Amino acid sequence: MKGIDTPQSHKARKRQKLLPREPLAKAVTDSTSIAAVVRHLGLVESQSTRRQVKASIEAQGLCTDHFTGQGHRRGTVSPTRKTAGEILVKLGPNSPRTKTLQLRRALDDRGVAHECALCGLGETWQGRRLVLEVDHVNGDRWDNRLENLRYLCPSCHSQTVTFSRPPSPSHGGT
Known part of the structure; x- marks a missing residue:
């Protein structure tokens, strides 16, 4: 096909203008x-x-x-992070539950020992890591006051009367 103009299969790339x-x-x-x-x-x-x-x-x-790069906030505290004083309060009836991670951090900030409040077991059992559970003493999972929270080992926690109990009627439960 001599003599016929055809479009180029590739375009010359435009040189980018540099900023001052x-x-x-x-x-x-x-x-x-x-x-x-x-x-x-x-x-x-x-x-x-x-x-x-x-x-x-x-x-x-x-x-x-x-x-x-992507780690632009690495090493800094979140501006929306709640303090222990903001977490360790009794919540209202329509409030969402506080995340366990926040409760643990608040208990750590207040110096609560990482051991079962009933049997004294620490964070290891038979040489393996043991995750202590956060227990609401009065069974009200919206009552996050410091005096109502404690760490329990899974064994002791399962023996409490408030273990795995449904929410109270005042919080939308049965």
Whole structure:
């Protein structure tokens, strides 16, 4: 097919325009990720913008060793994390239950020993790790006050009258 023009099977890639060095260098210094650089520069967040920023950083040889990437919050406390004082309270009738992990952390913060409150068994049994259970002394799983919580080994916990009991009627149970 000589003499007939055909479209190219591939397009020449357009050369990306590099961002100005000064504002980019300041944004890189003040940020911990490519996305943060994009926001710092006030650019529209998109894949092509991130690609342009990354190419500009590499072309200008800017140091990104301080970028944390996906772990940008690693080593910091969550801004929504509840304190022991906020967790160790009696909840209202329509409140969701507090997660066991939060109860354990609150008990740890208050210095409650990691041993069964009834038999004294610690965190190991027959050389293996034993997970102590958080028990609500009065059986009300919405009563998270410190004086109502204790650690029990699974054996002692299963012998309590409040073990695995359905919620009280005041909390939507039967």
